[in-house]
Amino acid sequence: MVGVAVVGCGRIGRVHARNAAGNSRASLVMVFDVAGTAAEQTAAELGVKAARSLEEVLSNRSVEAVLLATPTDTHVPLITAAVKAGKAVLCEKPVDLDPQRARECWSGIAGGNPRVMVGFNRRFDPSFKSLRERLEGGEVGPLELAIITSRDPAPPPAAYIKSSGGLMRDMTIHDFDMARYLAGDIAQVHAFAANLVDPSTAALGDVDTCVVSLRAASGALIQINNSRRCVYGYDQRIEAFGAGGMLQAGNRYPTSVESWGAARTGARDGVLNFFVERYREAYEAELEAFISCVEEGRAMSPDFSDGVKALLLAEAAERSFRSGRVVDLG
């Protein structure tokens, strides 16, 4: 059993806390949030302790692993502190908005045998994972083309946008990681971005719609498309094409019901609406993988460097759409 503490009791933090409480190999020891009320509610719901301070978490010997679901600007100090306290860490993406700062974080902890997984939950979605395993297994030959579609149901509030680091670092970063998960390291990036959804996003200097092209070092070409608004739900799809054919992994639905009437046939309801529902199984499997790595002393995947590489892609893509140029990655 791995003793676990959750730091940050927002939406994702509570997902992690519940999954830790329900995981047969983990034991949820305590939860913490700078907003004490959030921690207390989560603690009460799950029958665990609400820590009063981060120190209380990091000094607790029963806590072997820390799940970080706090605002992005706290990730670097919290990872550093947790690793220095000997804890394994599962940190939500992105590691930081600044790749340089992220690298310095790593330099500061690299000597201490750090165990850090970055929370790219989509790698653990059963369908995306299966697609990738079948791709690796050669079912369609080496990857030549991939199309990654990711559309949020609705734009986040302006306050969130402000501190998000922009579309690329906040949203597309998942797709950059997915591209790397499928195709390996990326050599070139091009992006077009636009403000088509919400004028307030433009007012904040951010974009809400984009198309991105990537060229992988392997030669594969990848397309990403994003929108901050999608009326039919949280649209999450992957298509992978090669000499032997194609694999597609798609959306999930609350039910299998189809409706046939005078106006429409074979109509389904909206797809599962947002990440808590859509990636419920992915979050469970992510935690399971993390706990396994901790228990069995195996290397984390995706690890800190995966977090940094996705961030570098986000930065490159932003440079691309702002400059109108293709950006080469080292």
Add this chain to the structure above:
Amino acid sequence: MVGVAVVGCGRIGRVHARNAAGNSRASLVMVFDVAGTAAEQTAAELGVKAARSLEEVLSNRSVEAVLLATPTDTHVPLITAAVKAGKAVLCEKPVDLDPQRARECWSGIAGGNPRVMVGFNRRFDPSFKSLRERLEGGEVGPLELAIITSRDPAPPPAAYIKSSGGLMRDMTIHDFDMARYLAGDIAQVHAFAANLVDPSTAALGDVDTCVVSLRAASGALIQINNSRRCVYGYDQRIEAFGAGGMLQAGNRYPTSVESWGAARTGARDGVLNFFVERYREAYEAELEAFISCVEEGRAMSPDFSDGVKALLLAEAAERSFRSGRVVDLG
């Protein structure tokens, strides 16, 4: 080239006439209808002659084959006359409403090397034909269960119902033939029928909805369901199940467009609306098969006896739902 005449210029007759005109191995010589206007319109459209009488058709030496698309009660005399005149015949289903009369028809012509195909067009639908070939090829093993769904878009006018011979002989007869096409001869029949669609059908002593169970001599069990009204179009589906799996063949659509919105996802338009559209390719292939049999002197399939057997099934099913008993077939 096979010289062809079409007798009966209603909806199906015109389909046959156009197909004959467009078939590279057939030559449409003339068309005939007791309503001279119908014949003249069809003739004008296709640039052929409108015969003034049946005699003109049957005595024409260029006419080697006759396509009969006349009212049911004329089938027996017309088949008889055409066969006696040495013509090959493609006759629309049913051969007659009375199996006894149909058999007597056959007795009367059997000595003259009759060449008669019965127009069970669905056997020639590319999807149903492919399903059957794959079934024959052993893809799912011997047939164990089949489900045949057939629903008309809207009930026919009362005048049609009156002379139709009832649901079983008019509509379900296609499904009885399909059951035989898939499973071979049928040993037992049970039917429940109901008036759920149109009270005027009940007033005429007919039914508009039914479920039928068949036990084939092979052991396979088959379910048929029919309705005279289907708001989403002409619903035509087959499912065939065996030890090795299942084959399904389904509806066809005018386009492949799917619509995704706030209320519905993956919604298609209505299925192709009725037999002229849905079975366009089937009618072409049926004529092609008929012409081939004529040209190459091969045996017709489905032949006269297939027409009689479907009719006997229709009669048995009607007896079943009226008596509340299972009916055994010879």
Add this chain to the structure above:
Amino acid sequence: MVGVAVVGCGRIGRVHARNAAGNSRASLVMVFDVAGTAAEQTAAELGVKAARSLEEVLSNRSVEAVLLATPTDTHVPLITAAVKAGKAVLCEKPVDLDPQRARECWSGIAGGNPRVMVGFNRRFDPSFKSLRERLEGGEVGPLELAIITSRDPAPPPAAYIKSSGGLMRDMTIHDFDMARYLAGDIAQVHAFAANLVDPSTAALGDVDTCVVSLRAASGALIQINNSRRCVYGYDQRIEAFGAGGMLQAGNRYPTSVESWGAARTGARDGVLNFFVERYREAYEAELEAFISCVEEGRAMSPDFSDGVKALLLAEAAERSFRSGRVVDLG
């Protein structure tokens, strides 16, 4: 919180025990099985007590509700004992193999304000439940035709068959309940049955394949088809048709991955393999509904009489296929 005990620790019993342990309104107090080892394993896994005797369960004041997942022939005495001990009961189907015995059971307990739910889990499947709610809501008008497909992945062992009461009482009974769930009470039954799967089933006097037609008191016609073997998984589908269109609810899959290759396009993997996986959410929702009824003092649904009515349908269907006649239900 409702204190719960699970009696019977086989496959379904363990599902109930885990769901009770994870349900926020229930508290799993103890488990029991005449095979002590099974109870101890389940108890150990879930951190609860393994009772030594049924008396220990029924006399425990913390146990307000009992989940019965024992062999069929124990249902009547256990329901009786539990109700007399003042417990609410969720009993797996069928109530008994003999409807008369089931009715006597009810007579014996009816005076004591019995609270008994029968475990027709499929009513709680999110897709089937949604289909039924939409049907009730009038989306396709009053039900006219329904098709219920239910095929098990593989036949059970001969030992199970022997005590199962036969295909109708063991397997089709779920479909009879589903027919009643969708269409209300049933007036007439016809069934054909066959031995197409496993000769050893025939040797035991049972059948393994069937097609059933039902006429509901409402006028709706329903078709059921069953097979004890289905190579592509546990095939569970419902189609409901009316004047306004059709609703279909279908199978569930482990992933959404589709494969496109030279030989096949759009191919998915097998459907979820058997009831524990396919109806995972249904079992959770069933328990949730049961607990709600207990906590809030509401009437159970499906109740004891639903269990008896499904059993009477099973009996009638068996009489039908053995006699070759339609069976009328009172």
Add this chain to the structure above:
Amino acid sequence: MVGVAVVGCGRIGRVHARNAAGNSRASLVMVFDVAGTAAEQTAAELGVKAARSLEEVLSNRSVEAVLLATPTDTHVPLITAAVKAGKAVLCEKPVDLDPQRARECWSGIAGGNPRVMVGFNRRFDPSFKSLRERLEGGEVGPLELAIITSRDPAPPPAAYIKSSGGLMRDMTIHDFDMARYLAGDIAQVHAFAANLVDPSTAALGDVDTCVVSLRAASGALIQINNSRRCVYGYDQRIEAFGAGGMLQAGNRYPTSVESWGAARTGARDGVLNFFVERYREAYEAELEAFISCVEEGRAMSPDFSDGVKALLLAEAAERSFRSGRVVDLG
């Protein structure tokens, strides 16, 4: 009736010739090919005259319209000659490999009231046309994102590649026109291209795989992906996304049969294999539209300028992938 001549009797020319012969408003007068045999075979099949020279075609007063299906380098002189002879022209894409030459062609004929349609057949595909009409009708709001997938079943022979003008002018040009059909004029282009399919293509200096991003003047972003090889058939799909939802139009299949077995479920056969089959209805509708424009004196669409604009996009995209830069269009 519009008298029609077909010039060029290769694959597409024969498609046009057959469609003209079968079109009720057109009359196929003659066919011509510099390879006399090809012309004679086509003429014989359709029962028309094989012209001996282009002059014979252009001087024939019965020929009101010319369908050009000759090699690309002949398009400019043939369009010029035909227009000067007073004929309406339907010319296969591309107008020419050199946009400058195409513009000069136009300058040379513009004074003579030229009637020229360019053969972007996909605009006439029933599904793509329906998608576009529904998009225009506002079903999903103004277009924000589009994904155009186009993959050929197999690479053309090296000889064809050599004179094709390269992937962009030969294959992607259809997708550029489709992008314009959906989104209007294009402001910016980016392309990545690669050699992943056939080394002999690289040896000829051409590419076989690409991803292209377009920014429309309207603000919409469009992604195109192409491969010269696709084992499951001719993959032709469009996805259009906006504030109100999404429309998808997809592949077509020879049958509706789905196969369910131990290894795969819901598997369909390969999609229709190449343009003659996939776009059969589109070619018919294209000719119908052309004939209508001729008969009714309406403006052609897509017209000569659409041909030039698609060519400019092809040129820009090639410049983009060769230079690694985004290309702005005037």
